[in-house]
Amino acid sequence: MFVNVPVRRGFDTVRSLFALIEGKGFICGGYARWCASPVIDPVAAGDVDVYCYSDESFEDLNVLLREHLEVAIDTPRAITFKRTTSGRLAYVPEVQLVKPVSKFKIVTKGSKEDVLSNFDFTIVRACITSPSEALVDEDFELDELRQVLRLRNIHCPISSTLRCVKYAKRGYRLRPFDILPLFLDWDSRDEAYRKEIIEGLGDLQRAMDAEEKLDSDRLTAIYELLNVD
Numbered sequence: 001m002f003v004n005v006p007v008r009r010g011f012d013t014v015r016s017l018f019a020l021i022e023g024k025g026f027i028c029g030g031y032a033r034w035c036a037s038p039v040i041d042p043v044a045a046g047d048v049d050v051y052c053y054s055d056e057s058f059e060d061l062n063v064l065l066r067e068h069l070e071v072a073i074d075t076p077r078a079i080t081f082k083r084t085t086s087g088r089l090a091y092v093p094e095v096q097l098v099k100p101v102s103k104f105k106i107v108t109k110g111s112k113e114d115v116l117s118n119f120d121f122t123i124v125r126a127c128i129t130s131p132s133e134a135l136v137d138e139d140f141e142l143d144e145l146r147q148v149l150r151l152r153n154i155h156c157p158i159s160s161t162l163r164c165v166k167y168a169k170r171g172y173r174l175r176p177f178d179i180l181p182l183f184l185d186w187d188s189r190d191e192a193y194r195k196e197i198i199e200g201l202g203d204l205q206r207a208m209d210a211e212e213k214l215d216s217d218r219l220t221a222i223y224e225l226l227n228v229d
Contacts, residue, residue, distance in 0.1 A: 002113060002125070004133050005141060010035040011131050014048055017092050018128065020064065024057035025050045026112055029119070031093065032126035036134035037144045043170045047080070047094040051108060051115045058100045058109070065089075065097060106155060120160060122150045123172065149174045157186040158197055159226040193225075200225055 011018070014027060021027075030045035052058040062079065068089045069081035078096045085091065100109030107118040112127045112135055119125045123144050125137035137143075143150050149172050154160045161182055164174050186194070200222040207214045214222075 001138055002116060002135050003138050003140075004129070005036050005038075005136050007035045007128060007130075007132055007134050008037065011128070014092055014128075015131070016088050016090075017048065017050075017095065018131075020068075020088065021050055021061055024061050024064075025052040025097075026115075026127055026129070027051075028112070028115055028127040029124050032128045032134055032136075033124055033140075033144070035128060036126050036136055036140070038141045039144055039147075042144065043172075045093070047096050048092065049078075049096050049098055051098050052100050053111070054109060055100050058097070061097055065095065069095065118153060120151055120153045120155070120163060121167070122152060123148075123167075125152065147172045149178070151178055151181060154181060154185045156197070156226050157182045157189075158201070160185075197225055 010031070014031070018027065027048055028051050029049040031048040034042050034045040050061065052061060065079075065081055068087050069084055072080045072082045072094075074080075076099070078098045081095045081097070083092065083094055089095075098108050101107070102109060107114055109115070112129065116125045116127055116135065116137070121143075122137040122139045125140060127135045129135050137152070139150060142148075149164060149167055151160065151174075164182075168174065203214060203218060204222055
């Protein structure tokens with residue numbers, strides 16, 4: 001399912017972060033994709049996602065990162081840190097420390113393979129394992145070269161659709177037949193789940209239209225339903 005490929009760019013930029021989190025967490029997702037992509041000029045990554053081996057390693061890294069960086073925002077999904085021009089993590093791209101979850105279909109802690117297996121697209125199933133190598137999905141390089149979105153997991157058909165739109169804006173495409181699982185997944189959900197999703201999206205839209213903030217507990221519940229990225 002996973003293979004090793006070369007890190008082709010970008011490691012020096014996160015070398016200090018890689019050393020800081022070693023043994024407690026690892027860099028996965030968009031930045032790792034950019035580093036390992038076989039494309040000459042791959043789609044850039046906006047931030048660096050750090051995942052943890054355990055709840056304990058998350059707590060350790062949360063303390064450690066706060067010694068070097070200021071917190072920009074703390075959401076139900078992750079803690080985002082501000083960039084800095086000084087200190088050990090100077091000029092490292094924006095860091096997101098992903099909160100550890102292992103609930104139902106959502107897994108954001110554990111081994112590198114555990115976390116990667118939970119990612120949705122083959123093109124984001126990438127993890128930097130050393131200065132020279134990355135662990136990626138077996139179809140990662142092919143799909144990166146073709147800029148294809150191949151779904152491996154659907155945590156929520158609505159959030160997966162939103163992520164398809166997000167990556168389509170970056171130049172990736174979803175093959176027509178691969179759209180079908182999103183509809184089949186929605187149809188397979190029970191009525192209570194679909195009702196919760198519809199009501200949650202309605203609450204979120206009304207808050208956005210009114211330029212208001214939702215109650216934090218309500219927002220957390222919607223995030224958990226959608227697994228928003």
